[in-house]
Amino acid sequence: MLSPVTITKQSPFLGEECSLCKNPFAPGDEVVICPEDSSRHHTHCWRANGSKCAAYGCSGHGEIEAPEPTEPEPSPEATDDQPLPTEPNRLQRTARRFGCGQGCLLVGIAIAIIFFSIGCFGLWAIADYIMLEVLGWHYRVPEAGAILPQIVLWLI
Structure with missing residues (x-):
C-alpha cells in the first residue's frame, strides 16, 4: 500500500511535474511516489494508469491507501467588504498551460x-x-x- 503525500508550500516537490499528465504539482495536491524509480504522480493519475508507474520500463505498482476521514475545516464567511481569496483549481491551471506538444x-x-x-x-x-x-x-x-x-x- 502506498501512502499519498500532500504538497505544501514548503514541499520539495512543489513545481515538479507529474510523470503521467506533466502538470506541475501545486499546494494541496496529493502525490504518490513510485516505489521502484521514485517518480511522482498525482494520486488520480496513478489510479488512472492502473495503479502503476507511468515511466517507460518501470514495473512499480501498488494500491493507494484510503485517506483517513478528517473533519472539514470551517470556511470563513465572506463579507461584501472582503471577498474570499480564490486560487485557480487544477483544471484552470491546466487550461492555461498550452505546451509545444499541443501546438x-x-x-x-x-x-x-x-x-x-x-x-x-x-x-x-x-x-x-x-x-x-x-x-x-x-x-x-x-x-x-x-x-x-x-x-x-x-x-x-
Whole structure:
C-alpha cells in the first residue's frame, strides 16, 4: 500500500511535474511516489494508469491507501467588504498551460486538412476529366475555355 503525500508550500516537490499528465504539482495536491524509480504522480493519475508507474520500463505498482476521514475545516464567511481569496483549481491551471506538444498537434492537423482538401479536389478533377473526355459521359456542360482538362493532361 502506498501512502499519498500532500504538497505544501514548503514541499520539495512543489513545481515538479507529474510523470503521467506533466502538470506541475501545486499546494494541496496529493502525490504518490513510485516505489521502484521514485517518480511522482498525482494520486488520480496513478489510479488512472492502473495503479502503476507511468515511466517507460518501470514495473512499480501498488494500491493507494484510503485517506483517513478528517473533519472539514470551517470556511470563513465572506463579507461584501472582503471577498474570499480564490486560487485557480487544477483544471484552470491546466487550461492555461498550452505546451509545444499541443501546438505541434494542432499544426499537424491543419496541414493534414489542407492536404486532404487538395487531394479531394485533385481526385474530383481526374474523375471529371475521365467521365467527360474518356468515357464520353456528358453529365454536365463543359465550361467554355476550361483550363482544368488541359492541366490534367499536362500532369499525366
